[in-house]
Amino acid sequence: MLSVKDVGYWYENKDNSLYENVNLSFEPGKMYAILGSSGSGKTTFLSLIAGLDKPKEGTILYNDKEINKIGLTNYRKKYVSIVFQSYNLLPYMTATQNITTAMEISGSIQPTKKEYATKLLDSVGIDNELAQKKVTKLSGGQQQRVAIIRAMCCDHDLIVADEPTGNLDEKTSKDIVQFFEKIAHTENKCIIIVTHEKEVADACDHIFELKHHEFQVIK
Amino acid sequence: MNFIKRALLSTKAKKGRTILLICIFSAILIFVLAGLTIRSAALSATESAKKSMGATITLSTNKEASFSKSTQQSTDSSATDSSVDPGSYSVTPVPLEDATAIAKLDNIKSYNFLSSTSAGATDSITPISSSDSTSSSTEESSSQSQQGMPSGGDQDSNSFGAGNAQGDFSISGVLTTAAADDFSDGTSKIVEGVGITAADVDSNNVVIEETLAEANDLSVGDTFTISNPTDETVTYDVTIVGIYSSSSSSDSLGMNFNFLNPSNTIYTSYTFANTLKGDDYTGTIDSATYELSDPETMSAFVKKAKKLIDTDSFSLQTNDQAYQQMIEPLDNVASFAKNIVVLVTIAGIIILSLIVMMSIRERKYEIGVLLSIGESRVKVIGQFFIEMFLIMFVSLIIASFSGRFVGNIVGQQLLDQQTTESTSTSSSNNQNGGGPSGQGQGGGRGVSSIVSSKTTEEVASLNITLSIKEIVQLGGFGFAICLLSVLLSSIGILRLQPKKILTS
The missing domain is CATH 3.40.50.300 (P-loop containing nucleotide triphosphate hydrolases)
Structure with missing residues (x-):
């Protein structure tokens, strides 16, 4: 590969x-x-x-x-998707928005990006309420999980x-x-x-x- | 379209920065709009002034040439004849043939021939006297006569030569009253009967002022008799074809001389005025005025007309000087407004570029993240442009509502300043220009006063309004400011490497 x-x-x-x-x-x-x-x-x-x-x-x-x-x-x-040590999320966006933004940039074919992002975030313990918060309001662990989901959601193999x-x-x-x-x-x-x-x-x-x-x- | 969405989110999320930029952009656009509206209003007023002034060309005796010719003759003959007055000069009347030839040129909207003189009263008509007491007036006149001044109100005191003799009535010989200055500018208007027209040439038809008509119980169709200004035994029967009213008032000089009283002005055909002046004046006029249909053709018209006349004896005066004097404050305001637009636009581009540059420095991290997840630089710049465009749009609305008021205040202040300067310059020129030019030449003083009153009217009517055109122009300037400031500040983005940003 x-x-x-x-x-x-x-x-x-x-x-x-x-x-x-x-x-x-x-x-x-x-x-x-x-x-x-x-x-x-x-x-x-x-x-x-x-x-x-x-x-x-x-x-x-x-x-x-x-x-x-x-x-x-x-x-x-x-x-390729990258997960950084310092998360590197867009601070003015919510967790969901960070993920959908990455999906849109990568040209993801997911038809319902928001729902898909919410589902993925939920799978790593970021519930809907947290997902709608600005990422700066989340803890380090939560932010890292959001960063990982952002990397995952783009359907990149690497x-x-x-x-x-x-x-x-x-x-x-x-x-x-x-x-x-x-x-x-x-x-x-x-x-x-x-x-x-x-x-x-x-x-x-x-x-x-x-x-x-x-x-x-x-x- | 993702970058547009990001721009919306960023603008909404960073409220403080957005409000600050809206305030700055609004201030810039308000000044640009003020400049645009002032300039537009000044140009519109200039255009309106041009229309109201029209383009008039006057054919008359070349006084300067006549005077210098006379001075030369005086110098040459001084050795042999010490009695020649060096300050006098002879005036050659304008041949009607020349005036008619010019009238046949293209682009003439209307024209008029003027021949002025005076006439004495007879038993059939009494002039309107400016003084309540005839006896005191006579005494004063007598006193003035002794001091070498012309006397007024006394029929027996006519002592001037042909064509310039003082009488009781001022005779304004015209081709048409409609084209005469007082009628065209609305100072006088026909209230009964008709005015003088080209059909009245070679007739003794007259139009008299209504006060004079009422005082002598005259009406349209009546006849009365006037006397020759140089020989009161020669009289002429004239027929009233119209009565006019005049809003002009007599000045202090007019109080002393009946013929200067506006009520004693009788309009007739130029041919009858020539008859009063004497045989030497047959087939001549004092001056001719031509109004052009298109002011832009003035130079070409004058060039053609000069070929038809003897320029040593006659001159063609355009109203350009009067027009220039009239529009000077407007031109200054328009020029200043243009400078405002240019300077504020440049300042706006610089200020906003610096702010966006600073903003980009703060947002290096965000740019790095976007580049690292595969966003193109063009779209990152596009996001910043959209953010600035949204700010510009809001600022445009704010500026549209407030720019007009600022424009009104600034424009009015500028105009007041320019008008004051222009008026003081104008009055200074008038003072230097000497006294009244007299009614005999049918021009000078009348035209000056009309120009002055029109100038005041036009300058005062400068109306700063906001039209779709200005909004579109403002939008264009705003867009240009927006685009240039983002492009200038984006040079830094093009150099940014995501690895350096994210690892620094």
């Missing part, structure tokens, strides 16, 4: 590259974890596979098509999440991870989670660790 081929990335010069010749593959129906210490470049790697940035060398293929050729904006719009549990308590983190597992396994999505928490990584089907500028397969 997603192939990373000979990818290298550096900020200033190649001598100080974050990594070189990275070759990884990601399949649908599976949940992947990318582990690494702070500053190792895992979020940058997520930016590359999410189409937020371009690799300095190598290519990233989505269903055997270079994402550069698809167009990064188009790639983000049609094929979901990338950057430290999705970084700001959450243990219980909520556990709930979120379980929710990701469910999406990956029951809805055949490819979920790639960037994390530095071992507990989150353990819940994934595959684990890559970014260490010493190289990706190592842990699981």
Whole structure:
């Protein structure tokens, strides 16, 4: 589904590259974890596979098509959803509106977007009353769940999440991870989670660790 | 259409920012609208002034040329003849042939021939006297005569030469009374009978003022006798074909001279006026006036007309100076209003661009989120444009209701200022221009006073109203301000990278 081929990335010069010749593959129906210490470049790697940035060398293929050729904006719009550590919801909108907005931007074919969003939110414990509130009125855990639903609702096969549990308590983190597992396994999505928490990584089907500028397969 | 929905949500959610922008945009649009309405009203008033003034061209003796010719002759002959008066000059009457040739040119709406003189009273008619006491008037007249001043009210005191002699009646020889200044501007109007027309040429028909008619118990169809201004033994029987009323009043000078009293003005055909002036004046007139159907053709008309006359002896005067004087304050107001529109629009674009730029800086995060979920930059800019457009729309409504009042206040203040300046300049010019030009040439003073009164009337009637045209124009300016301010401030959006925004 997603192939990373000979990818290298550096900020200033190649001598100080974050990594070189990275070759990884990601399949649908599976949940992947990318582990690494702070500053190792895992979020940058997520930016590359999410189409937020371009690799300095190598290519990233989505269903055997270079994402550069698809167009990064188009790639983000049609094929990939992103869950951020800081949720990145639109603050002047309600939870439902955040989700329907993402659906409209991605061109979702759902005929009743609002009802669909309400149903999805309800499935993660955001009832109708909460769903109609401005997202700024929701707790961190609730906001993260809204962000995950926003990523899910667009029917994209690839979901990338950057430290999705970084700001959450243990219980909520556990709930979120379980929710990701469910999406990956029951809805055949490819979920790639960037994390530095071992507990989150353990819940994934595959684990890559970014260490010493190289990706190592842990699981 | 998603970005429109987002724009609506954002505008509604950020009430404080929206209200602030509405206030700023309304203030900008109110000033733009005030400028537009003032300019429109000033242009409309100018157009109206143009119509009311029409375009009149006067053919008359070239006084400047006559005077310089006379001065030259005086200088040349001074060596041999010390009796020549260097301040005098001879006036060549306008040949009727030339005046008629010009009248045959295109674009003439109407024309009139003028030949003025005076006439003395006889037993059959008594002039309206300006003074209650004949004896005191006579005494004063006598006293004035001794001091070298012309006397008035005394039939025996006619002492001027042919064509300019003082009498009891002022004779205004015209082609038609309808085209005469006093009748065309409404100062005088026929109340009984008919006015003088081209059919009265070579007749002794006259139109007299109603006060004069009542005082002498005369009515239409009656005849009376007037005497030649230079030779009272020569008399003429004239027939009254019409009686007119006049709203003009006599000035202090007129109090001393019967012929200056408006009630003693007798209208007749220019041919009869020439008869009174003497044989030398046959086939001539003092001046001719031509009213053009289209004021725009004035220059072309004058060019053609000049080819038909001897420009050394005769001149063609246009009313352009009077018109320019009349519209000067309006032009200034229109020009100032145009500057208001341009400056406020530019200021509006700058102010709103800065505000939107600041707003975009605050909304970088939102832009980053939208870009990260696949929204295009064009649609993000579109969202900001729609937000600004909604604000502009509300501001447009507010400005439409209040712009007219601001326009009225600002416009009136501007106009008052311009009118005061214009009036002081005008009165200063009049003072420098000398005294009354006399009635003999049938023009100067009358035209000036008419122009002055019309100017006041037109300037005072500047009416600032709000029409659909101004609203549409305002909408156009608002749209331009809106578009340019968003585009200028969106340059930053085009450079924004979602990764940098979201990871910063």
